[in-house]
Amino acid sequence: MSRFVRASKFRHVFGTANKREACYDDVRVSRTAIDSNIVKVNTRFMSVNWEIAGGGAFCVWPLEKPGRLPVDVPLYVGHTNTVLDTDFNPFNEYVIASCSEDCTVMVWNIPEGGLTENCSTPALTLSGHGRKVNNVLFHPTAENVLASSSFDLTVKLWDIEKGQQKVELVGHLEFVQSMSWNWTGSLLATTSKDKKLRIFDVRSAKMVQEVEAHPGVKGSRCVWLGDSDRIATTGFSKTSDRQLAIWDYNNLTNPLKLENLDTSSGVIMPFYDNDTNLLFLAGKGDGNIRYFEVVNDDPFIYYVSEYKSSEPQRGLGFLPKRGVNVNEIEVCRAFKVNTNMIEPISFKVPRKSDSFQADLFPDTIGDKAPLTADEFFDGKDAKPILISLEKGFVPSEKKEFVSQTVTKSPSIELEAMKIMSDKEVREAFHQQRKEIEELKNQIAQKDVTIRQLEIQLEAAKNK
Incomplete structure (x- = not known):
């Protein structure tokens, strides 16, 4: 991997952890063995998979309230088994989806300011998977479209406003480990325990590309590199070296770039920021976060720097770009899951100026949806609606999510399903x-x- 010093606005980006009083302490992080990022973040809240006896729970906590969380912190407790993943609606910051070992997907409303007491009644329960559901991911351009993956070897696309399954993607020989949408949401990339990277045309439910991404048996991840046709995957070699590969969607015969990173054992979580072209790699069990600048031509990636810490991370999530502090030249902010604390890490460019740095902060993805669910499933595509951060980001007003279907009790749903x-x-x-x-x-x-x-x-x- 090239470490050649080159001209770049982001060559000197550095990461700084928040002080203890600006972190979120006494967080009871789930101890499930299922691989997950554990934390998700939007501009108002963070969500954490929560450790609780006798069921499944997760916590949604306001970002404006750092410090020690209360012992009786209010939780979402509707699932009957461990919560494995959550995802915020990108077009309604007061709506979140969750999935669980109880084979269901649930959609929840978040009150203004967060919960004040436990909530056990979701706005919508989606049943259809035959085994535990391990990933949920909202669509990047169509409102109220949600993807879920399960140990039943399928990926399902839902119109959550109507409470309907619209598409089922099949072809995986083992369970899906990660999912990532392309820029317009017309294609979905997945990695699986069967070592394959697959690309699906989601509306036709057809697999259009397939390749063995990494030969190792441990976990792999994928992330679409913004508005390009390229995908980054992380995984392991046959000799258990951790690897990073860059792929061209149009030709998956061979990767554009394949690098052995190190010999650590933790799964690498990749995150990409389209505005800076920075690719962040965070290994589970590591204390460090490496980041690279992605370019169009060979060698395709340049090493930038590394955030180092003695505290190993169990998970990681990134704040949407519209929520960063542009006045402090903060280009990215990560939320690192430690043993019992969530630690924000700010990545900044060392530049002194009182004016808005337009070259560092191009227009970024906003919180308005360019498409409805019906328009998307009817075949229409659209790019994300971009906004300027020069005058700061003003979030949209709270919208209560109401599904057109009646939510049934999870126990009734499960009795009606044959769970294998x-x-x-x-x-x-x-x-x-x-x-x-x-x-x-x-x-x-x-x-x-x-x-x-x-x-x-x-x-x-x-x-």
């Missing part, structure tokens, strides 16, 4: 594979028989 165990799914998978092999053998035998008959017929004609 891990063993049952594997047995069904192997049975299907066996049947496919048998069919292939039958076809091959018939081909041989047909060929033999053709030879006999030809011999008879020659007589």
Whole structure:
């Protein structure tokens, strides 16, 4: 990986952790073994997967209230098993989706200022997955469109306003480990435990590209590199070296760039900022966050610097760009999950000026949706609506999310579903594979028989 010193506005970007009083302390982080970023952030709130006995919970806490969280912090407690992931609606900061080992996806409203008591009633419950749901991800341009991935080897797209499943993506041979939308949301990239990077045209439900991204058996992640046709993946080599690969969506035959990073064992979480072209790599169990500048030509990435800490991170999330402090030349802000604390880390450019730095802060993604869900599923595409940060970001007013469907009790939903165990799914998978092999053998035998008959017929004609 090139460490050649080159001219760049972001060559001297440095990361600084907030002081203890500006962090969020006494956070009871979930101890689930499922790989997750654990924390998600928007300009008003942060969400943390919470450790709780006898069910599943997560905490949504206002960013404006740093310090020690109360012992009886109010939680979202509607799930009947461990919460595995959450995601904020990018066009309504008072709406969040969650998924759980109870096989459901739930959508929740957030009160002004955050919860004051536990909430067990979601605005919407989405049932349809047959096993635990490990990822949820809102669409980048269409309002109220949500993707969810499950251990049932499927990815589902939902119109949450109508409470309907619109698309199901199949083709994974193992569970999905990460998902990432392209700039317009017409394509979805996934990585899976089967080591494959896949690209789906989501409206046609077709897999348009597939390649083995990393040969190692440990976890892999992907992130689409903003408004380009490129994708970054992280994973492991056969000898367990951690790797970074850059791919061109138009040709996945070979990566544009493949680098061995180190020999640590933690999964690398990639994050990309389209405005600065900075790619951040944070390894689970590491204390450090490396960042690189992505360019269009070879060598495609340049090492910039590394934020170093003695405290290992369990997860990481990034604040949407519209929420950074432009007056302090803060180009990115990460929220690092420590053992029992969330620690904000500001990445800044060392430049002294009282005026707005337009070259460092180009127009960025706002909180207005260019498409409705119906327009998107009808085939329309649109780029994100960009806004200027010169006069600061003014969030949209609170909108109460109301689904057109009636939310049923999770226990009723689960009773109505046939939830397959891990063993049952594997047995069904192997049975299907066996049947496919048998069919292939039958076809091959018939081909041989047909060929033999053709030879006999030809011999008879020659007589």
